[in-house]
Amino acid sequence: MSGHFVKAADRGLAACHSCGKVSPVKLEDCPRCGSRLHLRKPASIEGTVALMLAAAALYIPSHILPVLRTTELGVVIDNTIVGGMLTFWQSGAYPIALVIFAASILIPLLKIAALSWLCLAATGKMHPSPEKLGRVYWITELLGRWSMIDIFVVGILVSVLQLGNYVTVKPGPGALAFAGVVVLTMLAAMRFEPRLLWDRLDEDAEAPATTHESSPS
Amino acid sequence: MIKGFSRTWRAMLPWPRPRGGTRYSACHFCDTLHEFAPLEEDMAARCTRCGAVIYQNRPASLARATAFSLAALLLMALGHVFPFLTMDAAAMRRELTLAGAATALIDENAPILGLSVILFTMVTPVVLAGGMIYVCLPLMFGRAAPGAEFTAKWMSRSEPWNMVEVFLLGVIVSLLKLAKVAEVGFGIGFWSFAGVMLCMAGAVAGIDRDELWDRLEVARS
Numbered sequence: 001m002s003g004h005f006v007k008a009a010d011r012g013l014a015a016c017h018s019c020g021k022v023s024p025v026k027l028e029d030c031p032r033c034g035s036r037l038h039l040r041k042p043a044s045i046e047g048t049v050a051l052m053l054a055a056a057a058l059y060i061p062s063h064i065l066p067v068l069r070t071t072e073l074g075v076v077i078d079n080t081i082v083g084g085m086l087t088f089w090q091s092g093a094y095p096i097a098l099v100i101f102a103a104s105i106l107i108p109l110l111k112i113a114a115l116s117w118l119c120l121a122a123t124g125k126m127h128p129s130p131e132k133l134g135r136v137y138w139i140t141e142l143l144g145r146w147s148m149i150d151i152f153v154v155g156i157l158v159s160v161l162q163l164g165n166y167v168t169v170k171p172g173p174g175a176l177a178f179a180g181v182v183v184l185t186m187l188a189a190m191r192f193e194p195r196l197l198w199d200r201l202d203e204d205a206e207a208p209a210t211t212h213e214s215s216p217s
Numbered sequence: 218m219i220k221g222f223s224r225t226w227r228a229m230l231p232w233p234r235p236r237g238g239t240r241y242s243a244c245h246f247c248d249t250l251h252e253f254a255p256l257e258e259d260m261a262a263r264c265t266r267c268g269a270v271i272y273q274n275r276p277a278s279l280a281r282a283t284a285f286s287l288a289a290l291l292l293m294a295l296g297h298v299f300p301f302l303t304m305d306a307a308a309m310r311r312e313l314t315l316a317g318a319a320t321a322l323i324d325e326n327a328p329i330l331g332l333s334v335i336l337f338t339m340v341t342p343v344v345l346a347g348g349m350i351y352v353c354l355p356l357m358f359g360r361a362a363p364g365a366e367f368t369a370k371w372m373s374r375s376e377p378w379n380m381v382e383v384f385l386l387g388v389i390v391s392l393l394k395l396a397k398v399a400e401v402g403f404g405i406g407f408w409s410f411a412g413v414m415l416c417m418a419g420a421v422a423g424i425d426r427d428e429l430w431d432r433l434e435v436a437r438s
């Protein structure tokens with residue numbers, strides 16, 4: 001509890017994840033929709049970190065391995081996401097190059113960085129302002145899906161560029177790795193429990209600000 | 218009174234309250250507890266601590282959600298029949314539909330990618346729009362469809378996985394990539410899916426989650 005703000009959890013009440021109804025957590029299941037009630041999502045930090053690490057591990061192969069393999073008159077050309085972006089840049093298509101740069105390279109990294117930062121704040125290792133936290137959480141929720149664009153491009157190119165025998169285009173292993181990155185970062189963001197951030201803020205407010213030794217717990 | 222009349226009448230009221238004592242709603246972001254107060258139409262209730270929107274009262278919510286979902290379903294059907302991309306190269310004309318793109322991926326040894334394309338651009342929009350009609354249309358007459366709670370739960374679960382707008386941007390990028398080697402153009406399917414995107418946004422924003430569930434609760438009681 002902090003100031004005049006009362007949290008649902010302080011009164012043993014939990015808002016249902018599915019329908020939003022606030023019920024006593026001791027009912028175990030939501031009386032309206034039957035979903036399981038939790039004061040906080042269970043093991044949310046552990047789950048978020050695990051999913052995020054898996055996404056980070058896939059991020060590297062997704063950019064090294066080819067997403068598209070073009071065979072033109074017997075010559076095999078491997079295309080990576082970065083290579084495709086550079087081709088656009090060199091041909092002067094700067095807006096499209098920037099879109100690919102943002103969606104495929106920047107957003108997954110930003111999401112992983114933002115989620116790490118949120119996890120650090122939720123475990124009390126950092127103390128940022130609540131407004132900043134809210135903005136970062138909102139951005140990670142909003143942006144994640146846009147990275148999927150490259151997968152759709154691969155699908156479209158593979159199906160449209162089957163021009164008889166002289167050009168074939170096949171998806172490469174990088175595309176699968178990249179799809180994994182996008183899905184895993186989305187799942188990590190869903191797993192994260194933003195209410196932990198506020199719990200931590202309230203704990204900090206209650207604890208005397210001057211002590212520097214580890215607090216007894 | 219005619220049997221069933223009061224039920225229909227209640228369904229036409231803006232956001233009826235389920236029976237019971239004081240009701241609470243908690244901010245999904247910071248968990249601050251608020252006493253539930255009725256809102257005027259077109260107003261939103263914000264958290265007193267963090268400012269996040271807790272619930273909002275949309276005018277004509279059931280009709281709006283149903284109409285937008287119906288339009289989205291019709292446009293989806295149109296978008297599946299007509300190609301979203303046409304290409305003329307080397308005296309050959311190719312037309313690409315969404316199902317064609319997904320099956321090409323499955324044929325080219327990328328079944329997981331093909332299935333994700335099917336899931337994110339074909340299945341989730343149908344679940345969202347179809348589910349919305351299934352839940353909201355009977356609610357307009359004060360009835361809850363069998364399994365409406367189950368449907369509503371899966372609708373909110375599938376919402377983040379609806380990627381129609383991402384797919385459309387992917388079509389634009391592919392078009393620019395292909396423009397170097399062939400004559401390419403948008404097909405009717407592209408414009409249909411652009412319509413799907415707008416209608417889905419309208420349907421999802423048309424009714425608040427709390428209102429939908431409150432109406433379900435009232436219809437069941």
Ligand SMILES: [Zn+2]
Nearest residue numbers: 016019030033
């Ligand atoms: Zn519930």
Ligand SMILES: [Zn+2]
Nearest residue numbers: 244247264267
């Ligand atoms: Zn709040």
